[in-house]
Structures are given as C-alpha cells and as structure tokens.
Amino acid sequence: MLNLIVCLKQVPMVTELPWDEKTGTLRRDLADGMMNPACKHALEAALQIKENFSANIMAITMGPPAAEEVLREALALGADKAIMICDKLLAGSDTYATSLVLTAAIKKECPKFDLILCGAYTTDSETAQVGPQLAEELNLPAAAYVEKLEIHGRTLRARRLVDNFRETLEMEFPALVTVSMENYRPRYAGLAGLKEAFDENEIVILNAKALGLNASSIDKKGSRTKVRNVFLRKAQKGNVLLQGTASAVVTEFLDKYQRKIGTVIGKAIEEKNLDDEK
Amino acid sequence: MTKSRKKSIWVFGDYRNYYQNRVTLQLIARAVALAKIIKAEVCALIFGHEIDEWIMEYTAHGADRILAIDDPALKSYSTERYLAIIENLAKERDPEVILIGATDFGREFAPRLAKRLKTGLSADCVGLDITQDGLLLQVAPSFGGNMLAEIVTERHRPQMATVRPGTFKEIPHDYVRKAVVERLPLMNNLPKSRVRLIEYERSVEKEHTIENASVIVCGGRGMGNKEKFKKLQELAKLLGGDVGATRPVVYAGWADHSALVGQAGKHIKPKILFSFGISGAIQHTAGLGEADFIIAINKNPQATMMKMADVAIAADASDVLNNLIKELKKRIRE
Numbered sequence: 001m002l003n004l005i006v007c008l009k010q011v012p013m014v015t016e017l018p019w020d021e022k023t024g025t026l027r028r029d030l031a032d033g034m035m036n037p038a039c040k041h042a043l044e045a046a047l048q049i050k051e052n053f054s055a056n057i058m059a060i061t062m063g064p065p066a067a068e069e070v071l072r073e074a075l076a077l078g079a080d081k082a083i084m085i086c087d088k089l090l091a092g093s094d095t096y097a098t099s100l101v102l103t104a105a106i107k108k109e110c111p112k113f114d115l116i117l118c119g120a121y122t123t124d125s126e127t128a129q130v131g132p133q134l135a136e137e138l139n140l141p142a143a144a145y146v147e148k149l150e151i152h153g154r155t156l157r158a159r160r161l162v163d164n165f166r167e168t169l170e171m172e173f174p175a176l177v178t179v180s181m182e183n184y185r186p187r188y189a190g191l192a193g194l195k196e197a198f199d200e201n202e203i204v205i206l207n208a209k210a211l212g213l214n215a216s217s218i219d220k221k222g223s224r225t226k227v228r229n230v231f232l233r234k235a236q237k238g239n240v241l242l243q244g245t246a247s248a249v250v251t252e253f254l255d256k257y258q259r260k261i262g263t264v265i266g267k268a269i270e271e272k273n274l275d276d277e278k
Numbered sequence: 279m280t281k282s283r284k285k286s287i288w289v290f291g292d293y294r295n296y297y298q299n300r301v302t303l304q305l306i307a308r309a310v311a312l313a314k315i316i317k318a319e320v321c322a323l324i325f326g327h328e329i330d331e332w333i334m335e336y337t338a339h340g341a342d343r344i345l346a347i348d349d350p351a352l353k354s355y356s357t358e359r360y361l362a363i364i365e366n367l368a369k370e371r372d373p374e375v376i377l378i379g380a381t382d383f384g385r386e387f388a389p390r391l392a393k394r395l396k397t398g399l400s401a402d403c404v405g406l407d408i409t410q411d412g413l414l415l416q417v418a419p420s421f422g423g424n425m426l427a428e429i430v431t432e433r434h435r436p437q438m439a440t441v442r443p444g445t446f447k448e449i450p451h452d453y454v455r456k457a458v459v460e461r462l463p464l465m466n467n468l469p470k471s472r473v474r475l476i477e478y479e480r481s482v483e484k485e486h487t488i489e490n491a492s493v494i495v496c497g498g499r500g501m502g503n504k505e506k507f508k509k510l511q512e513l514a515k516l517l518g519g520d521v522g523a524t525r526p527v528v529y530a531g532w533a534d535h536s537a538l539v540g541q542a543g544k545h546i547k548p549k550i551l552f553s554f555g556i557s558g559a560i561q562h563t564a565g566l567g568e569a570d571f572i573i574a575i576n577k578n579p580q581a582t583m584m585k586m587a588d589v590a591i592a593a594d595a596s597d598v599l600n601n602l603i604k605e606l607k608k609r610i611r612e
Contacts, residue, residue: 037542037561095389096398123541123560125420127401132389141358141472144386161481162382163295168476181542182535224398229428230420241579241590246597250605253573253591258609260571264492264549265517268611 002055010067038119040186042179076189076197087207097222099133104211114173131178141171285318301379303448338451380440398431493519500555540565555595558582
C-alpha cells in the first residue's frame with residue numbers, strides 16, 4: 001500500500017485583489033477561491049497512481065476556513081483523507097513558515113508516507129518554494145517540475161524538462177515531487193461525488209496548538225521574510241479606446257499605428273495612395 | 279585566516295547554457311553595485327568539473343573573489359551536493375547576501391538552500407536594492423506581475439533572492455581584470471545524491487519559439503469557434519509572428535498546448551501583442567508581463583485585457599480580425 005500526500009492550496013479566483021494596506025498581504029477572505037491549477041495536476045497524478053497501485057491519498061491544505069472547499073473537491077475526486085490546517089496565528093506565513101507547519105501536520109497525521117506531491121507553483125504568490133522547502137524540512141530526495149511519474153517497486157522515476165534539458169531522474173521512496181502542468185490533465189468532480197464529499201467525509205481540522213506550535217515558537221521558527229510594501233506595477237499603457245464598426249476601427253487603428261507595426265515586422269505598411277490607382 | 283573577513287555578497291554560478299543564460303553575469307553586475315553601498319566584495323561560486331572557463335568569465339565580468347571547487351564528482355548539477363557545499367562555506371564565511379538566478383535549477387535549489395541556512399528567500403525578483411546598513415530590498419512580482427512586493431529578510435542572514443534573468447545588465451568583460459581565486463578541495467563527507475540522473479539530453483527545441491517571437495497574436499474564447507480561431511494563423515503569418523492561446527481555448531481543442539500563454543504555459547515578451555477575444559483572467563495575463571505594445575480586441579470594453587492594453591478596440595474580435603487581415607494585405611509592401 002502506497003501512502004500518498006497531496007498538498008493543495010486555495011488561490012483567489014478574481015483578478016482584482018483586495019490588499020490589506022497595513023500588512024501588505026492579500027485579504028484572502030474577500031476573494032472567491034479555487035484550487036490552484038498546478039495543485040489540481042498534482043492531485044491528478046496521485047489519482048492516476050491510485051488507479052494502478054493500491055494507494056491511499058491524504059490531501060492537506062493550510063488556509064482560512066473557506067479553503068476547506070479544495071479538500072472537499074479532492075475527496076470527491078478520490079482522496080481518502082483530508083487535513084485542514086487553519087489558525088489565525090498562521091495567517092501571512094511565508095514559505096519558510098508554511099513548510100514548517102505542513103511538516104508538523106504530516107508528521108502528526110501521516111508519518112509513514114511514501115510520496116508527497118505538490119503543484120509546481122501557485123497562481124497567486126508564484127514562489128514555487130513550498131515544495132522544495134518541505135522536501136528540505138523532511139530531508140527528502142525531490143524533483144521539481146515533474147511531467148511524468150513511474151513507480152517500480154520502491155523506486156520513483158520522474159521525467160521533466162528543466163533549463164532546456166530533458167531529464168529522467170530516479171529516487172527511492174520516501175520522496176517529494178512538484179508536478180508541472182504539462183501532463184496529468186485534471187479530471188472534474190461529478191456532482192454526486194461532490195455531494196457525497198460534502199455530506200459524509202470528515203475533514204481533520206488542526207490548529208497551531210494541535211501541531212505543537214504557539215505564538216512564540218511561530219515567531220522564532222516562522223516567517224523569515226516580510227512584505228514591506230505592495231504596489232501596483234506602474235501602468236505605462238496608453239490605453240486608447242477605439243469604438244465603432246469593425247471596418248472603421250481597423251482603418252482608424254492602422255492609420256494610427258501602421259508605422260509602429262511596420263517597424264517591428266520590418267516591412268512598410270502604408271495606405272494605398274489613391275493616385276496610384278488612377 | 280583573519281577573523282574580520284570583509285563583508286561579502288555571493289552570486290551562485292549557474293553556468294549551464296552559458297551563452298543563452300547570462301543571469302549569473304547579470305547578478306554579478308548588480309552585486310558589484312550593491313557591494314559598493316555596503317563596502318563588500320562580490321564573490322562568485324563555481325562548482326563543477328573543468329570550470330576554468332567560468333572562473334575566467336566571472337572574473338572578467340566583475341567578481342572580486344571566486345570560490346571554486348573543481349572535481350569530477352561535481353560533473354553534473356546536483357541539488358543535494360551543492361546544498362552541503364554551500365552550507366559549509368556559508369557557515370564558515372557568513373555572507374550578507376546570496377543571489378541565485380531564477381532558472382529552473384535556481385528556483386528548485388534556492389528554496390532548499392534558504393531552508394538549510396534557516397533564512398528567508400524571495401522568488402523571481404525583478405529589482406534589488408540595499409540600504410546603507412545592509413538590508414536587501416527585494417522586489418518580487420505577485421499575481422502575474424500585476425503587483426510588486428518589496429520583501430525584506432530583517433533578522434536572518436544571509437539574505438537570499440532568486441532573480442529573473444534579464445532584470446539587470448551584465449558588465450562588459452575585461453579579461454585583464456583580476457580576482458582572488460580560491461580553489462577549494464571537495465569536502466570529505468560530501469553526501470551521496472539520493473536523486474540519480476538516469477539520462478538527460480539537451481532538448482531540441484525549434485530555434486524560433488513563441489517565447490522569443492516579436493509579434494504574437496493571441497486568441498481566447500471570444501473568437502467564437504475553432505474555425506474562426508484558426509484565422510489568427512493568417513494574421514500571424516502576415517506579421518511574421520506566432521499564435522498564442524488561452525487555457526479554455528486549448529482545452530476546447532482549438533489550439534495545441536504548446537501555444538498556451540500564461541501562468542501554466544509560455545511567458546512571452548513580444549514587441550507587439552494582439553489579444554483577440556480574451557477577457558484577461560490572471561492565468562493568462564501572468565504570461566504577458568513583458569509584452570511591449572498590447573492591442574486588445576473585445577466586445578466588452580471593461581474586460582481586464584482591455585484595461586491592460588495600449589490600444590483597446592471595442593468590437594467583435596472575429597470581425598476585426600477579418601477586416602485587419604483584409605486591410606493589411608492591401609497595405610503591406612513587401
């Protein structure tokens with residue numbers, strides 16, 4: 001029996017994000033959430049392993065109470081157990097602290113795991129750091145950006161493309177991979193499965209105290225980085241709006257910008273001189 | 279060795295793909311500027327086998343000191359071995375800052391190193407500065423580059439950042455320049471790598487890729503259907519560019535995955551980007567950070583993509599496409 005752990009993150013779905021100006025962090029409570037796309041691929045990789053081997057999948061997330069939704073989704077798709085880490089003390093954790101907390105939860109709930117799967121990166125903070133830092137915290141061999149996994153006995157074979165090298169790596173369990181979005185196209189949860197996941201499955205909810213962490217240990221061992229300031233990237237866009245019929249706007253557009261486009265493509269673009277046609 | 283060693287800014291020598299990947303040289307250049315402010319030296323790390331070429335290059339491009347380990351055991355990149363080596367060196371020499379290029383390798387390696395050194399790390403920075411008292415100000419993009427965050431590691435050292443290639447300009451080489459080159463022996467208790475590299479090959483990518491195209495024509499669901507979407511190819515061809523696609527379009531089978539632009543796909547930096555029928559979901563706009571001049575065509579003038587554009591054309595995307603092709607055919611002089 002293989003014990004798989006999939007780390008999932010809920011990310012905001014909206015494009016315009018509410019920020020807490022004082023702390024410089026995202027007001028996640030104000031945004032609609034969804035499962036981070038790369039995490040979906042990691043979950044899919046785990047589900048495919050489960051189809052071919054006898055395996056148990058534990059899904060784990062850390063976040064505000066609403067993040068429970070991603071665990072319900074994972075349960076509906078075939079995860080066997082779900083762990084939710086939720087505590088105000090942990091809000092604003094950087095990747096250093098997050099990997100520390102995840103480690104504590106994994107040691108408590110599934111210490112005999114064989115493989116941990118994470119998404120290669122998230123769409124919000126995009127650090128791609130939690131996976132490798134979790135591997136370091138648990139002292140595991142690891143590979144990032146994995147496109148394809150094979151399991152032979154206790155050996156994991158991973159294929160990936162990094163810095164223009166196509167690599168095949170091997171390592172023994174226990175191990176950690178972060179899964180890219182090249183393969184493992186995620187399946188979708190049927191309504192029946194979702195309903196069942198909401199009605200029946202229990203989600204284990206852990207707070208900092210349950211993990212043996214308190215305010216001072218989090219302060220001492222926790223986040224190393226601090227966001228001092230958040231600002232909108234300077235918008236230097238002209239933002240000219242053209243409206244009208246398709247043919248009228250195309251004429252207007254080309255009259256204004258054909259020289260610019262011509263310079264880039266290295267060809268002259270000119271309005272035909274009416275005299276030429278006479 | 280004296281106790282009071284000079285303060286030091288380290289740059290990790292990521293020499294693989296040297297001629298395309300200049301990020302190490304760019305970081306050395308930035309480190310030189312930062313080092314002046316805090317009166318430190320710039321130290322480049324090079325671990326590998328037969329590395330004299332890189333020692334020479336990093337010296338010529340501005341490093342004051344090189345820490346080099348040249349050994350057949352380091353012939354290929356190894357996260358676990360580099361971790362052990364740098365952990366050792368950092369404990370002995372206390373660098374103020376360690377900078378690592380945000381290559382795939384750097385993005386995988388740096389987080390583990392930061393954890394090993396029990397310090398902070400910011401990811402994929404697009405700006406670096408330093409205060410007089412040595413606090414590294416790390417500017418990192420967030421939410422697809424729509425936001426920037428200024429990150430600091432206040433209490434822990436070294437301060438670490440991975441930095442996006444192309445952020446800084448390298449210093450022109452000067453092969454007369456000298457650096458202190460310390461050739462160090464391989465540590466005795468170097469751990470065996472638990473990750474085994476079974477096979478690798480340089481991937482034979484087409485020389486021309488969407489990542490380096492100067493004109494890109496992107497299409498989204500607003501194109502209506504697959505047939506209309508395919509016409510984007512015609513515009514791309516007229517302009518000598520490539521076609522890009524959003525995730526829903528790729529999932530619907532209108533375009534190949536290789537055309538996917540965005541968080542999950544390609545990050546593009548065209549001089550001109552046409553965006554047809556794209557609302558501007560973050561998954562897509564995340565890949566557009568470097569587009570120079572954006573023309574968005576969408577029925578809805580309020581769409582995010584329209585607000586990001588230099589020119590926003592509020593009309594049916596497919597109609598505009600057809601007219602634009604027709605009109606360009608008339609106007610382009612070969």
